[in-house]
Amino acid sequence: MSREPASSIPLLKSKIQKSPVPVHIGVIMDGNGRWAKKQGLNRNEGHRKGAQVIDGLLETASDLGVRVISLYAFSTENWKRPATEISALFNLLDEFILSKLEKMKANSIRLKVSGNLKKIPKNSRQLVENAIIETEKNKKIVLNFCINYGSMDELERAVTLVIQRRVEKISAKKNPWDNSAIKNILKKVDYKEIHSALDTHDIPDVDLLIRTSGEMRLSNFMLLQSAYAELYFTDTLWPDFSDIHLMQAIEEFQKRNRKFGGIDE
Numbered sequence: 001m002s003r004e005p006a007s008s009i010p011l012l013k014s015k016i017q018k019s020p021v022p023v024h025i026g027v028i029m030d031g032n033g034r035w036a037k038k039q040g041l042n043r044n045e046g047h048r049k050g051a052q053v054i055d056g057l058l059e060t061a062s063d064l065g066v067r068v069i070s071l072y073a074f075s076t077e078n079w080k081r082p083a084t085e086i087s088a089l090f091n092l093l094d095e096f097i098l099s100k101l102e103k104m105k106a107n108s109i110r111l112k113v114s115g116n117l118k119k120i121p122k123n124s125r126q127l128v129e130n131a132i133i134e135t136e137k138n139k140k141i142v143l144n145f146c147i148n149y150g151s152m153d154e155l156e157r158a159v160t161l162v163i164q165r166r167v168e169k170i171s172a173k174k175n176p177w178d179n180s181a182i183k184n185i186l187k188k189v190d191y192k193e194i195h196s197a198l199d200t201h202d203i204p205d206v207d208l209l210i211r212t213s214g215e216m217r218l219s220n221f222m223l224l225q226s227a228y229a230e231l232y233f234t235d236t237l238w239p240d241f242s243d244i245h246l247m248q249a250i251e252e253f254q255k256r257n258r259k260f261g262g263i264d265e
């Protein structure tokens, strides 16, 4: 995708601001490795450059009134990569949290996480958990980092939690295990109950899902939460993705006709 002249940025911004912007944008940040290869660099340099673009994009999204941005940083399948690349990715995560925490506080950015933190390096987990607490009162925008995230894993953990919650509710009673208790355990599970156990239980569903680098797949990202998301695929590699690209994606989103299974008014 060609770069727009800088002068067109304010124009595009004011155009976008005339219509509702997506509340929740999900981003599959892909193409770091290919970007590095094109420059004759090591893959990890691509990840480093990729991490550097996050800051500016967050600021633009926040400015435009986006309320949640979910960034796919590490998938449950990314453990298949070489150990050196995995450790470089977690080092970058640590660096990002350490260097951006003060800015997140100053700009009212609230950090949340989707994914299973139990399995990530202890140091990264502590940094992330601390930043979640330190930013929990921030209200402007949520940065939902998806770390060791995969929709299938999230669903497995959610269903397990639903069962645990049902059992705990019954165990708290005086005469726990009578026939009605068994009936309660086996009653129909509705989506609301599953939703309450998802990592994203307290954030709205994805409105706009962006994937960079030309791949047209979801790679286990927010499959349920994106049930009605507008999909936007771009050939731009993640380290080249800038404000203008984000605004172009939002502009495209604003042209879509969302019907959610209904018909036009």
Ligand code: IPE
Pocket (backbone or CB within 6 Å): 029, 030, 031, 032, 033, 034, 035, 073, 074, 075, 078, 089, 213
């Ligand atoms: C995305 O870039 C970053 C992560 C998956 C962590 P890739 O590393 O997948 O880049 P490509 O797809 O090899 O270009």
Ligand code: IPE
Pocket (backbone or CB within 6 Å): 028, 029, 030, 031, 072, 073, 074, 075, 078, 215, 217, 219
């Ligand atoms: C998806 O990208 C995961 C992240 C961006 C973190 P991948 O590069 O891992 O996805 P595949 O392997 O091309 O599907």
Ligand code: MG
Pocket (backbone or CB within 6 Å): 030, 031, 032
């Ligand atoms: Mg990739």
